[in-house]
Amino acid sequence: MIVAKRKPFNEIKSLLKGYGKVLNVGCGTCVAVCLAGGEKEVAVLNAELDMARKLEDNPVEMGAITVERQCDMEYLEALDSMVGGYDALLSMACGAGIQFLAERYPDKPVLPAVDTTFIGVNQGVGWYEERCRSCSSCVLGLTGGICPVTMCAKGLYNGPCGGTNKGSCEIDKNQPCAWQMIYERLNAQNRLDCILEITPPSDWQNQIPRTVIQPGYKKPEKG
Ligand code: SF4
């Protein structure tokens, strides 16, 4: 899932400066699961903003709605009849959801309330760890299911580098060397031949926005 964390309160408050009526839009999927931007977090943030602005003698009227997914136009329709009544929209979705909201309502300021952080896993309640940087050329089949782009400090597709030291990374001795872990995993699986396979330099595809169209689907014509 996409993992995000709420922005510092004062940053959010500052973004809303000058707006008297704001609709806070939560997202019911990834950011709800990672406790950053679901229905509960919308209610908590609204209560904090309400109190802070009252104390400043500059009240704000905060509306609240949480849609199933902000990155899916079909779920944004529910907002169409509400948005006109607000000065600005605050979004607690990931960066993709925030941008989709801004695209649908180009006349409204759309402001982010969370920082989108990584694609990760849930290790425990409130504890998330990065696992993927969406490089578009997944090599997990050769690396024993350990992502070198995410877990290696240099993001090496072919490793280890010369700095690996007794299982630790040269960048931080508390950080295990990703390529040592890959070696051990492949060794345990009798697949060490995989580590000898050279992965060519990545044709980095994330310098421009990438598009995925699944087999059997096509991009609709515009207009
Ligand atoms: S190699 Fe790593 S960053 Fe690239 S797609 Fe696979 S898991 Fe994600």
Ligand code: SF4
């Ligand atoms: S020591 Fe290991 S994890 Fe650290 S940069 Fe080198 S190969 Fe990557």
